[in-house]
Amino acid sequence: MLPENYFPYPGYRRFQDELIDVIYRSEQLLCSAPAGAGKSVSALCGFLADRSEKEKIVVLTRTKSQGRIFLREMAAISQHVNEPFLTIQLRAKQELCPVFRDEETSYEEFVQLCKLKEDCPYREKFNENIDAMEELAETIAVENYVEYPDLIKKVSGYGCPHLVLKELLRFCDVVVASYLYLLNPFLRSMFLSKLDASMDELLIILDEAHNLQNLELMGRQLSLNTVNFASEELSCDFSNVYSIFEGENSELDVLDFIDYDEILFLHRSGVEILKERLSKGKKLSYTFRVASFLSGAAQARQEENWIFFRQGSKLHLKPLFPSEAIEPLKEAKKLLLMSGTLEPLEGYKILYGLENAETFCIPNIFPRQNCAYFGIKRGLNTGLKSREKFGSELWKRYAATIKKIHRASPKTGLVFFPSYEIMREVSKYIDALCESSDGRKTDEFWARLRNKNKKIVFAVSGGKLSEGVEYTVEKDCGKESVIGSVIVAGFPFPVPDFEMEIKSRYYEQKFGCGRAFFLLSILPMLNKVLQSTGRAIRSECDKAAIIFLDDRIEYFRYFPEEIRHELQVCSAKDIAEEVRQFRT
Numbered sequence: 026m027l028p029e030n031y032f033p034y035p036g037y038r039r040f041q042d043e044l045i046d047v048i049y050r051s052e053q054l055l056c057s058a059p060a061g062a063g064k065s066v067s068a069l070c071g072f073l074a075d076r077s078e079k080e081k082i083v084v085l086t087r088t089k090s091q092g093r094i095f096l097r098e099m100a101a102i103s104q105h106v107n108e109p110f111l112t113i114q115l116r117a118k119q120e121l122c123p124v125f126r127d128e129e130t131s132y133e134e135f136v137q138l139c140k141l142k143e144d145c146p147y148r149e150k151f152n153e154n155i156d157a158m159e160e161l162a163e164t165i166a167v168e169n170y171v172e173y174p175d176l177i178k179k180v181s182g183y184g185c186p187h188l189v190l191k192e193l194l195r196f197c198d199v200v201v202a203s204y205l206y207l208l209n210p211f212l213r214s215m216f217l218s219k220l221d222a223s224m225d226e227l228l229i230i231l232d233e234a235h236n237l238q239n240l241e242l243m244g245r246q247l248s249l250n251t252v253n254f255a256s257e258e259l260s261c262d263f264s265n266v267y268s269i270f271e272g273e274n275s276e277l278d279v280l281d282f283i284d285y286d287e288i289l290f291l292h293r294s295g296v297e298i299l300k301e302r303l304s305k306g307k308k309l310s311y312t313f314r315v316a317s318f319l320s321g322a323a324q325a326r327q328e329e330n331w332i333f334f335r336q337g338s339k340l341h342l343k344p345l346f347p348s349e350a351i352e353p354l355k356e357a358k359k360l361l362l363m364s365g366t367l368e369p370l371e372g373y374k375i376l377y378g379l380e381n382a383e384t385f386c387i388p389n390i391f392p393r394q395n396c397a398y399f400g401i402k403r404g405l406n407t408g409l410k411s412r413e414k415f416g417s418e419l420w421k422r423y424a425a426t427i428k429k430i431h432r433a434s435p436k437t438g439l440v441f442f443p444s445y446e447i448m449r450e451v452s453k454y455i456d457a458l459c460e461s462s463d464g465r466k467t468d469e470f471w472a473r474l475r476n477k478n479k480k481i482v483f484a485v486s487g488g489k490l491s492e493g494v495e496y497t498v499e500k501d502c503g504k505e506s507v508i509g510s511v512i513v514a515g516f517p518f519p520v521p522d523f524e525m526e527i528k529s530r531y532y533e534q535k536f537g538c539g540r541a542f543f544l545l546s547i548l549p550m551l552n553k554v555l556q557s558t559g560r561a562i563r564s565e566c567d568k569a570a571i572i573f574l575d576d577r578i579e580y581f582r583y584f585p586e587e588i589r590h591e592l593q594v595c596s597a598k599d600i601a602e603e604v605r606q607f608r609t
């Protein structure tokens with residue numbers, strides 16, 4: 026069947042037919058297309074049309090809500106073509122377990138607790154029902170579940186929901202899971218064996234692929250506090266563990282400080298503590314946490330792509346190059362990396378080691394005249410030199426310029442700062458609704474944020490208000506954005522620290538001179554800016570001014586073509602007037 030035959034809606038969105046076609050034809054594709062372009066359904070149609078019966082589509086997402094979109098689209102496709110597809114979203118064991126529901130328990134502790142619970146009744150029930158899995162798979166495919174709780178209710182009747190879902194994987198047409206199932210080498214072999222498929226029998230969609238830039242989700246850390254708690258928990262000598270924390274920031278080899286037998290001893294002791302606590306209801310052990318981190322660091326010595334280092338009062342274990350983590354996925358029959366903010370695509374090709382991949386970019390699906398871009402000539406930037414030179418005078422200038430722009434715009438202004446610290450400094454001189462640094466948002470905050478009353482909202486680039494948040498109200502024509510302007514109050518470059526220093530050294534070696542700054546600083550900065558500015562226009566009827574209050578205009582050469590061509594660079598005193606004229 027051709028991809029268009031799977032398409033379940035009456036008409037295509039702008040550029041969507043081209044998008045489906047390029048997805049269908051490409052083996053490896055990097056695609057940047059804004060929210061609302063219909064990426065998820067397009068990817069599924071293109072992949073279903075190119076798939077043979079034994080092959081499986083695997084969709085990797087960062088959040089559950091992103092995963093839910095694919096479940097809904099598959100349900101719509103299945104209904105449209107009148108064919109049952111088995112689509113399963115595999116969520117973490119910890120989330121599905123009906124026995125242990127302790128938010129404090131770490132993932133490793135949870136896995137250990139599950140092992141220790143040998144008499145788990147849900148596991149026993151699953152073992153009794155193992156032969157019923159094929160029939161269950163057929164029923165689920167026919168019943169075409171859209172809502173996850175309904176699916177979990179159904180599978181729970183067959184025992185431990187996680188074990189049932191894992192067992193159903195081999196019957197699946199489409200699996201939605203978190204990135205780690207294919208990026209983490211240990212989970213990958215389990216996942217492939219449960220799928221009963223080899224990598225070349227998979228068609229992989231990596232959604233919101235900009236998230237793979239720093240592989241934060243795969244990293245781990247150990248704090249001195251955890252070791253202090255562990256030494257209170259287990260009366261034995263922790264001096265070797267403490268010695269790893271002593272000294273300057275440095276890249277380390279864990280076995281220079283502690284030998285493997287001692288790590289194993291700590292691990293066994295941690296398991297004993299967990300076992301003892303299991304009966305008393307407390308389900309964590311600091312000794313176990315310390316041991317599991319250290320054994321991870323010892324194992325990572327075999328892997329070239331991992332760095333182990335001391336920074337401040339913490340130890341860190343982190344992957345180095347996204348390209349190495351993605352490398353095994355290049356064996357897949359099809360590989361699609363997509364996001365609304367994957368620009369410049371050529372930069373991500375280098376970072377992700379996909380030099381031979383095709384690229385496809387949809388710049389904007391809404392009328393160009395609905396958006397205007399303004400830059401500032403001089404006098405404002407959040408770079409270190411500028412902060413040292415002007416001190417609080419700089420924050421007063423930012424506040425004064427933001428106020429003027431806000432007066433010139435008829436709707437709410439959303440202002441993104443590079444850090445909470447800068448946001449707090451500027452908020453001393455202007456009355457604004459500020460994002461809280463712990464990410465907590467009360468119902469009242471949401472209600473104020475989303476209502477149509479004009480206001481200034483202060484947020485942080487890369488924070489909770491900059492990605493995946495809709496600032497819209499319902500209207501007859503659909504939804505309407507409450508935002509009239511987005512101000513980027515300083516380019517959000519990552520703060521240089523020891524980790525950046527180590528990575529820069531390795532990146533220069535691997536990618537060549539001068540590339541480290543581009544890959545480690547410019548790409549993440551640009552991604553945060555594009556995520557923030559993407560909040561403004563969410564439908565055909567929306568109109569917004571995007572203002573960059575940072576005079577380091579040399580960085581605009583890395584920005585998407587639309588911004589580079591439409592950008593009007595003005596002086597601080599004219600910028601508000603330009604915004605007013607655009608809005609009238």
Ligand code: SF4
Binds near residue numbers: 118145146148
């Ligand atoms: S087998 Fe399933 S239900 Fe039982 S403890 Fe493990 S995860 Fe929980």
